[in-house]
Amino acid sequence: xxxxxxxxxxxxxxxxxxxxxxxxxxxxxxxxxxxxxxxxxxxxxxxxxxxxxxxxxxxxxxxxxxxxxxxxxxxxxxxxxxxxxxxxxxxxxxxxxxxxxxxxxxxxxxxxxxxxxxxxxxxxxxxxxxxxxxxxxxxxxxxxxxxxxxxxxxxxxxxxxxxxxxxxxxxxxxxxxxxxxxxxxxxxxxxxxxxxxxxxxxxxxxxxxxxxxxxxxxxxxxxxxxxxxxxxxxxxxxxxxxxxxxxxxxxxxxxxxxxxxxxxxxxxxxxxxxxxxxxxxxxxxxxxxxxxxxxxxxxxxxxxxxxxxxxxxxxxxxxxxxxxxxxxxxxxxxxxxxxxxxxxxxxxxxxxxxxxxxxxxxxxxxxxxxxxxxxxxxxxxxxxxxxxxxxxxxxxxxxxxxxxxxxxxxxxxxxxxxxxxxxxxxxxxxxxxxxxxxxxxxxxxxxxxxxxxxxxxxxxxxxxxx
Amino acid sequence: xxxxxxxxxxxxxxxxxxxxxxxxxxxxxxxxxxxxxxxxxxxxxxxxxxxxxxxxxxxxxxxxxxxxxxxxxxxxxxxxxxxxxxxxxxxxxxxxxxxxxxxxxxxxxxxxxxxxxxxxxxxxxxxxxxxxxxxxxxxxxxxxxxxxxxxxxxxxxxxxxxxxxxxxxxxxxxxxxxxxxxxxxxxxxxxxxxxxxxxxxxxxxxxxxxxxxxxxxxxxxxxxxxxxxxxxxxxxxxxxxxxxxxxxxxxxxxxxxxxxxxxxxxxxxxxxxxxxxxxxxxxxxxxxxxxxxxxxxxxxxxxxxxxxxxxxxxxxxxxxxxxxxxxxxxxxxxxxxxxxxxxxxxxxxxxxxxxxxxxxxxxxxxxxxxxxxxxxxxxxxxxxxxxxxxxxxxxxxxxxxxxxxxxxxxxxxxxxxxxxxxxxxxxxxxxxxxxxxxxxxxxxxxxxxxxxxxxxxxxxxxxxxx
Numbered sequence: 033x034x035x036x037x038x039x040x041x042x043x044x045x046x047x048x049x050x051x052x053x054x055x056x057x058x059x060x061x062x063x064x065x066x067x068x069x070x071x072x073x074x075x076x077x078x079x080x081x082x083x084x085x086x087x088x089x090x091x092x093x094x095x096x097x098x099x100x101x102x103x104x105x106x107x108x109x110x111x112x113x114x115x116x117x118x119x120x121x122x123x124x125x126x127x128x129x130x131x132x133x134x135x136x137x138x139x140x141x142x143x144x145x146x147x148x149x150x151x152x153x154x155x156x157x158x159x160x161x162x163x164x165x166x167x168x169x170x171x172x173x174x175x176x177x178x179x180x181x182x183x184x185x186x187x188x189x190x191x192x193x194x195x196x197x198x199x200x201x202x203x204x205x206x207x208x209x210x211x212x213x214x215x216x217x218x219x220x221x222x223x224x225x226x227x228x229x230x231x232x233x234x235x236x237x238x239x240x241x242x243x244x245x246x247x248x249x250x251x252x253x254x255x256x257x258x259x260x261x262x263x264x265x266x267x268x269x270x271x272x273x274x275x276x277x278x279x280x281x282x283x284x285x286x287x288x289x290x291x292x293x294x295x296x297x298x299x300x301x302x303x304x305x306x307x308x309x310x311x312x313x314x315x316x317x318x319x320x321x322x323x324x325x326x327x328x329x330x331x332x333x334x335x336x337x338x339x340x341x342x343x344x345x346x347x348x349x350x351x352x353x354x355x356x357x358x359x360x361x362x363x364x365x366x367x368x369x370x371x372x373x374x375x376x377x378x379x380x381x382x383x384x385x386x387x388x389x390x391x392x393x394x395x396x397x398x399x400x401x402x403x404x405x406x407x408x409x410x411x412x413x414x415x416x417x418x419x420x421x422x423x424x425x426x427x428x429x430x431x432x433x434x435x436x437x438x439x440x441x442x443x444x445x446x447x448x449x450x451x452x453x454x455x456x457x458x459x460x461x462x463x464x465x466x467x468x469x470x471x472x473x474x475x476x477x478x479x480x481x482x483x484x485x486x487x488x489x490x491x492x493x494x495x496x497x498x
Numbered sequence: 499x500x501x502x503x504x505x506x507x508x509x510x511x512x513x514x515x516x517x518x519x520x521x522x523x524x525x526x527x528x529x530x531x532x533x534x535x536x537x538x539x540x541x542x543x544x545x546x547x548x549x550x551x552x553x554x555x556x557x558x559x560x561x562x563x564x565x566x567x568x569x570x571x572x573x574x575x576x577x578x579x580x581x582x583x584x585x586x587x588x589x590x591x592x593x594x595x596x597x598x599x600x601x602x603x604x605x606x607x608x609x610x611x612x613x614x615x616x617x618x619x620x621x622x623x624x625x626x627x628x629x630x631x632x633x634x635x636x637x638x639x640x641x642x643x644x645x646x647x648x649x650x651x652x653x654x655x656x657x658x659x660x661x662x663x664x665x666x667x668x669x670x671x672x673x674x675x676x677x678x679x680x681x682x683x684x685x686x687x688x689x690x691x692x693x694x695x696x697x698x699x700x701x702x703x704x705x706x707x708x709x710x711x712x713x714x715x716x717x718x719x720x721x722x723x724x725x726x727x728x729x730x731x732x733x734x735x736x737x738x739x740x741x742x743x744x745x746x747x748x749x750x751x752x753x754x755x756x757x758x759x760x761x762x763x764x765x766x767x768x769x770x771x772x773x774x775x776x777x778x779x780x781x782x783x784x785x786x787x788x789x790x791x792x793x794x795x796x797x798x799x800x801x802x803x804x805x806x807x808x809x810x811x812x813x814x815x816x817x818x819x820x821x822x823x824x825x826x827x828x829x830x831x832x833x834x835x836x837x838x839x840x841x842x843x844x845x846x847x848x849x850x851x852x853x854x855x856x857x858x859x860x861x862x863x864x865x866x867x868x869x870x871x872x873x874x875x876x877x878x879x880x881x882x883x884x885x886x887x888x889x890x891x892x893x894x895x896x897x898x899x900x901x902x903x904x905x906x907x908x909x910x911x912x913x914x915x916x917x918x919x920x921x922x923x924x925x926x927x928x929x930x931x932x933x934x935x936x937x938x939x940x941x942x943x944x945x946x947x948x949x950x951x952x953x954x955x956x957x958x959x960x961x962x963x964x
Contacts, residue, residue: 355854
């Protein structure tokens with residue numbers, strides 16, 4: 033095999049393993065070598081699980097030789113990384129927090145268990161903001177993750193470790209969580225693919241809550257097809273997760289090459305969208321033209337009514353986080369870093385009236401978006417208004433607002449949204465295209481994302497080696 | 499015709515009108531005469547619409563002679579009353595509040611419009627607690643409604659005017675709203691039938707909100723079949739109501755006589771239930787025995803886990819009400835009566851943490867009840883822990899807790915629940931049986947209620963004339 037096994041997508045690696053042209057051990061070791069090479073400059077991981085991964089890969093190799101391909105589980109032998117918010121049995125799970133630095137769960141999060149049952153091999157736990165609260169700031173306990181495209185810049189948050197690891201080819205797949213954009217923003221800033229499915233589609237059991245009402249678990253990958261492969265395993269009703277919804281499972285792969293001919297595609301416009309950087313806007317408009325060239329009927333649509341979402345989403349996130357952590361926040365405020373402690377206290381200071389009105393905005397936004405998607409198959413908009421800002425820039429709060437502005441509406445409403453690469457700015461930093469759709473229309477989003485990706489080559493470009 | 503037309507059920511009156519043995523005018527006038535007779539002692543109405551009702555009844559009579567029965571709308575010529583929380587075009591709608599004393603809406607609430615389109619005739623607007631907030635207290639602006647079974651006692655709230663009007667045979671059908679039990683409690687205390695369908699089943703558009711997240715609009719009648727006839731017209735998706743859910747409509751009538759043979763019926767037991775008065779408990783247990791005699795498999799089940807619901811439901815109600823009224827509460831606190839002002843201020847004083855934790859209880863209670871109803875078709879429990887307490891008794895708050903204890907779990911969870919008469923205490927006051935089921939199982943609840951009702955005769959007894 034070549035020496036760039038770590039650059040393989042899930043899809044390609046899967047085919048090669050099934051054809052017995054690639055062993056799980058070769059693939060796992062290639063990823064671990066790349067982690068060893070890149071981790072000192074990126075700090076993408078909080079905890080590595082190299083030895084158990086190698087052991088599992090060896091066992092997988094033994095299984096592979098004696099098992100016909102059609103009897104292998106769907107993601108057999110593929111390594112992945114998980115944001116350190118997901119419980120992993122016998123492997124510490126910090127949630128990015130000091131107070132969980134020694135936390136070793138006895139059981140896997142539901143999604144981790146599903147992926148392991150599908151044959152995946154866990155490489156380690158990726159860096160995140162403390163308790164996943166934040167987008168731009170540096171984790172005070174585990175340090176900053178660096179963006180592989182420019183080490184002086186953030187990878188975005190809070191699933192920045194997963195996105196950086198993917199962009200740097202440390203792993204072919206990773207898990208993120210998304211409460212205000214935390215899968216899609218780092219995917220945009222790192223030039224990778226991230227999917228937040230409909231609220232309730234993917235189990236949250238065993239994932240440290242940030243907001244019970246806005247959290248989403250989801251896959252992060254380097255191609256849209258890989259996101260579909262992951263979602264197909266991750267999705268499903270979990271009666272033990274009170275947020276899980278017993279809706280029919282989609283088929284995310286069969287029609288993924290079906291294209292978008294005749295689809296009704298809305299391109300978001302208006303003052304709300306024009307807050308985005310000119311280069312970001314130009315890239316998203318160019319993406320819309322590509323959809324048009326693929327046969328979609330693209331229409332520009334005024335969407336400034338989405339503006340109310342980000343504020344309500346931010347308030348609810350801080351308030352729900354303060355509620356979840358209220359005992360520790362009262363008894364041991366010093367357990368939290370300064371930034372998170374301040375945000376939690378802000379959250380606790382909101383009144384029930386603030387919360388109730390935000391919840392009403394949530395109900396109304398969900399209905400308005402459902403009406404909107406009666407007229408359109410898809411909505412195209414930027415994933416983030418800007419490309420990756422510098423680490424600890426002077427305007428962290430302003431940058432955070434620009435980063436969550438376009439993603440938060442789909443947390444508040446619970447609608448599915450994908451981020452995928454759609455170009456680069458003049459500095460060579462990746463730009464993310466966001467594709468949203470009606471509830472449970474993940475298959476449609478993935479089909480559209482795949483059509484766009486196939487028509488472009490953004491996903492094939494690597495970051496400049498650090 | 500006889501002189502007791504006002505005692506007819508919706509179902510019987512409907513048949514007689516279709517057979518042209520009864521005219522809408524005769525029926526309407528009989529109800530208006532009974533209102534004239536009883537209203538001085540009951541105070542069930544805030545506003546009457548006698549003249550428009552008579553006019554509409556006359557027009558209906560003209561339509562009736564020239565229309566074949568099968569072309570008549572489903573509730574043609576049947577009078578009804580609406581809680582004064584429902585907007586009625588050109589008829590004042592006070593919400594029980596002084597600050598809305600001169601409020602004359604330009605349009606009907608969605609449900610009023612549906613019932614009018616189905617041929618019903620509005621007699622007037624029934625008394626309620628101020629902004630529907632309260633169960634035991636007296637409306638400071640429109641006075642106490644008296645329970646027809648004992649004028650010194652409350653009819654329950656907040657749909658007490660509707661229940662008293664039904665019990666006193668002032669109308670064959672009425673509308674209530676239910677945020678913590680406000681349809682089911684007065685139905686229990688007045689010996690009538692009240693249904694709270696699944697959250698989102700009946701449109702709330704044009705109904706003054708108490709809690710956006712717990713309010714339910716629903717029918718109140720004197721028989722279970724009548725509740726089914728009303729729900730069949732009232733239910734349905736309303737895209738303009740953000741709380742409405744686009745779930746398939748049930749057929750509430752076809753199988754209503756199907757019985758309960760072989761059904762799995764849980765009878766609630768445990769400390770939680772034993773807070774109920776001994777006579778109430780005995781009546782509900784006897785009802786369970788009747789279900790058994792009808793062929794159901796009855797099992798006693800520990801349900802003390804429902805206990806957390808009432809507190810969360812009460813907190814959320816007060817907080818949501820304070821949020822809805824926050825501008826008036828700040829600028830014009832004197833607009834509210836003392837009791838409601840105090841409750842709204844309590845609501846506003848809850849923190850976002852209080853609210854968020856109550857919301858989490860809501861999510862968990864919904865899931866737990868959904869699991870519960872995977873094992874049982876129905877849950878039987880008292881509607882209220884006590885029979886009608888005295889007006890302005892010394893322990894109004896304690897009584898209110900006893901009244902909402904068993905109803906609130908189905909507001910918090912949004913699951914459907916029916917209250918119907920199941921006997922009398924030693925004072926001759928009615929006792930209510932509550933039947934709950936899984937989401938969207940209104941047809942099942944109505945079928946069970948009808949079977950029980952047909953096997954007993956509680957619904958045929960009238961209150962002692964006042």
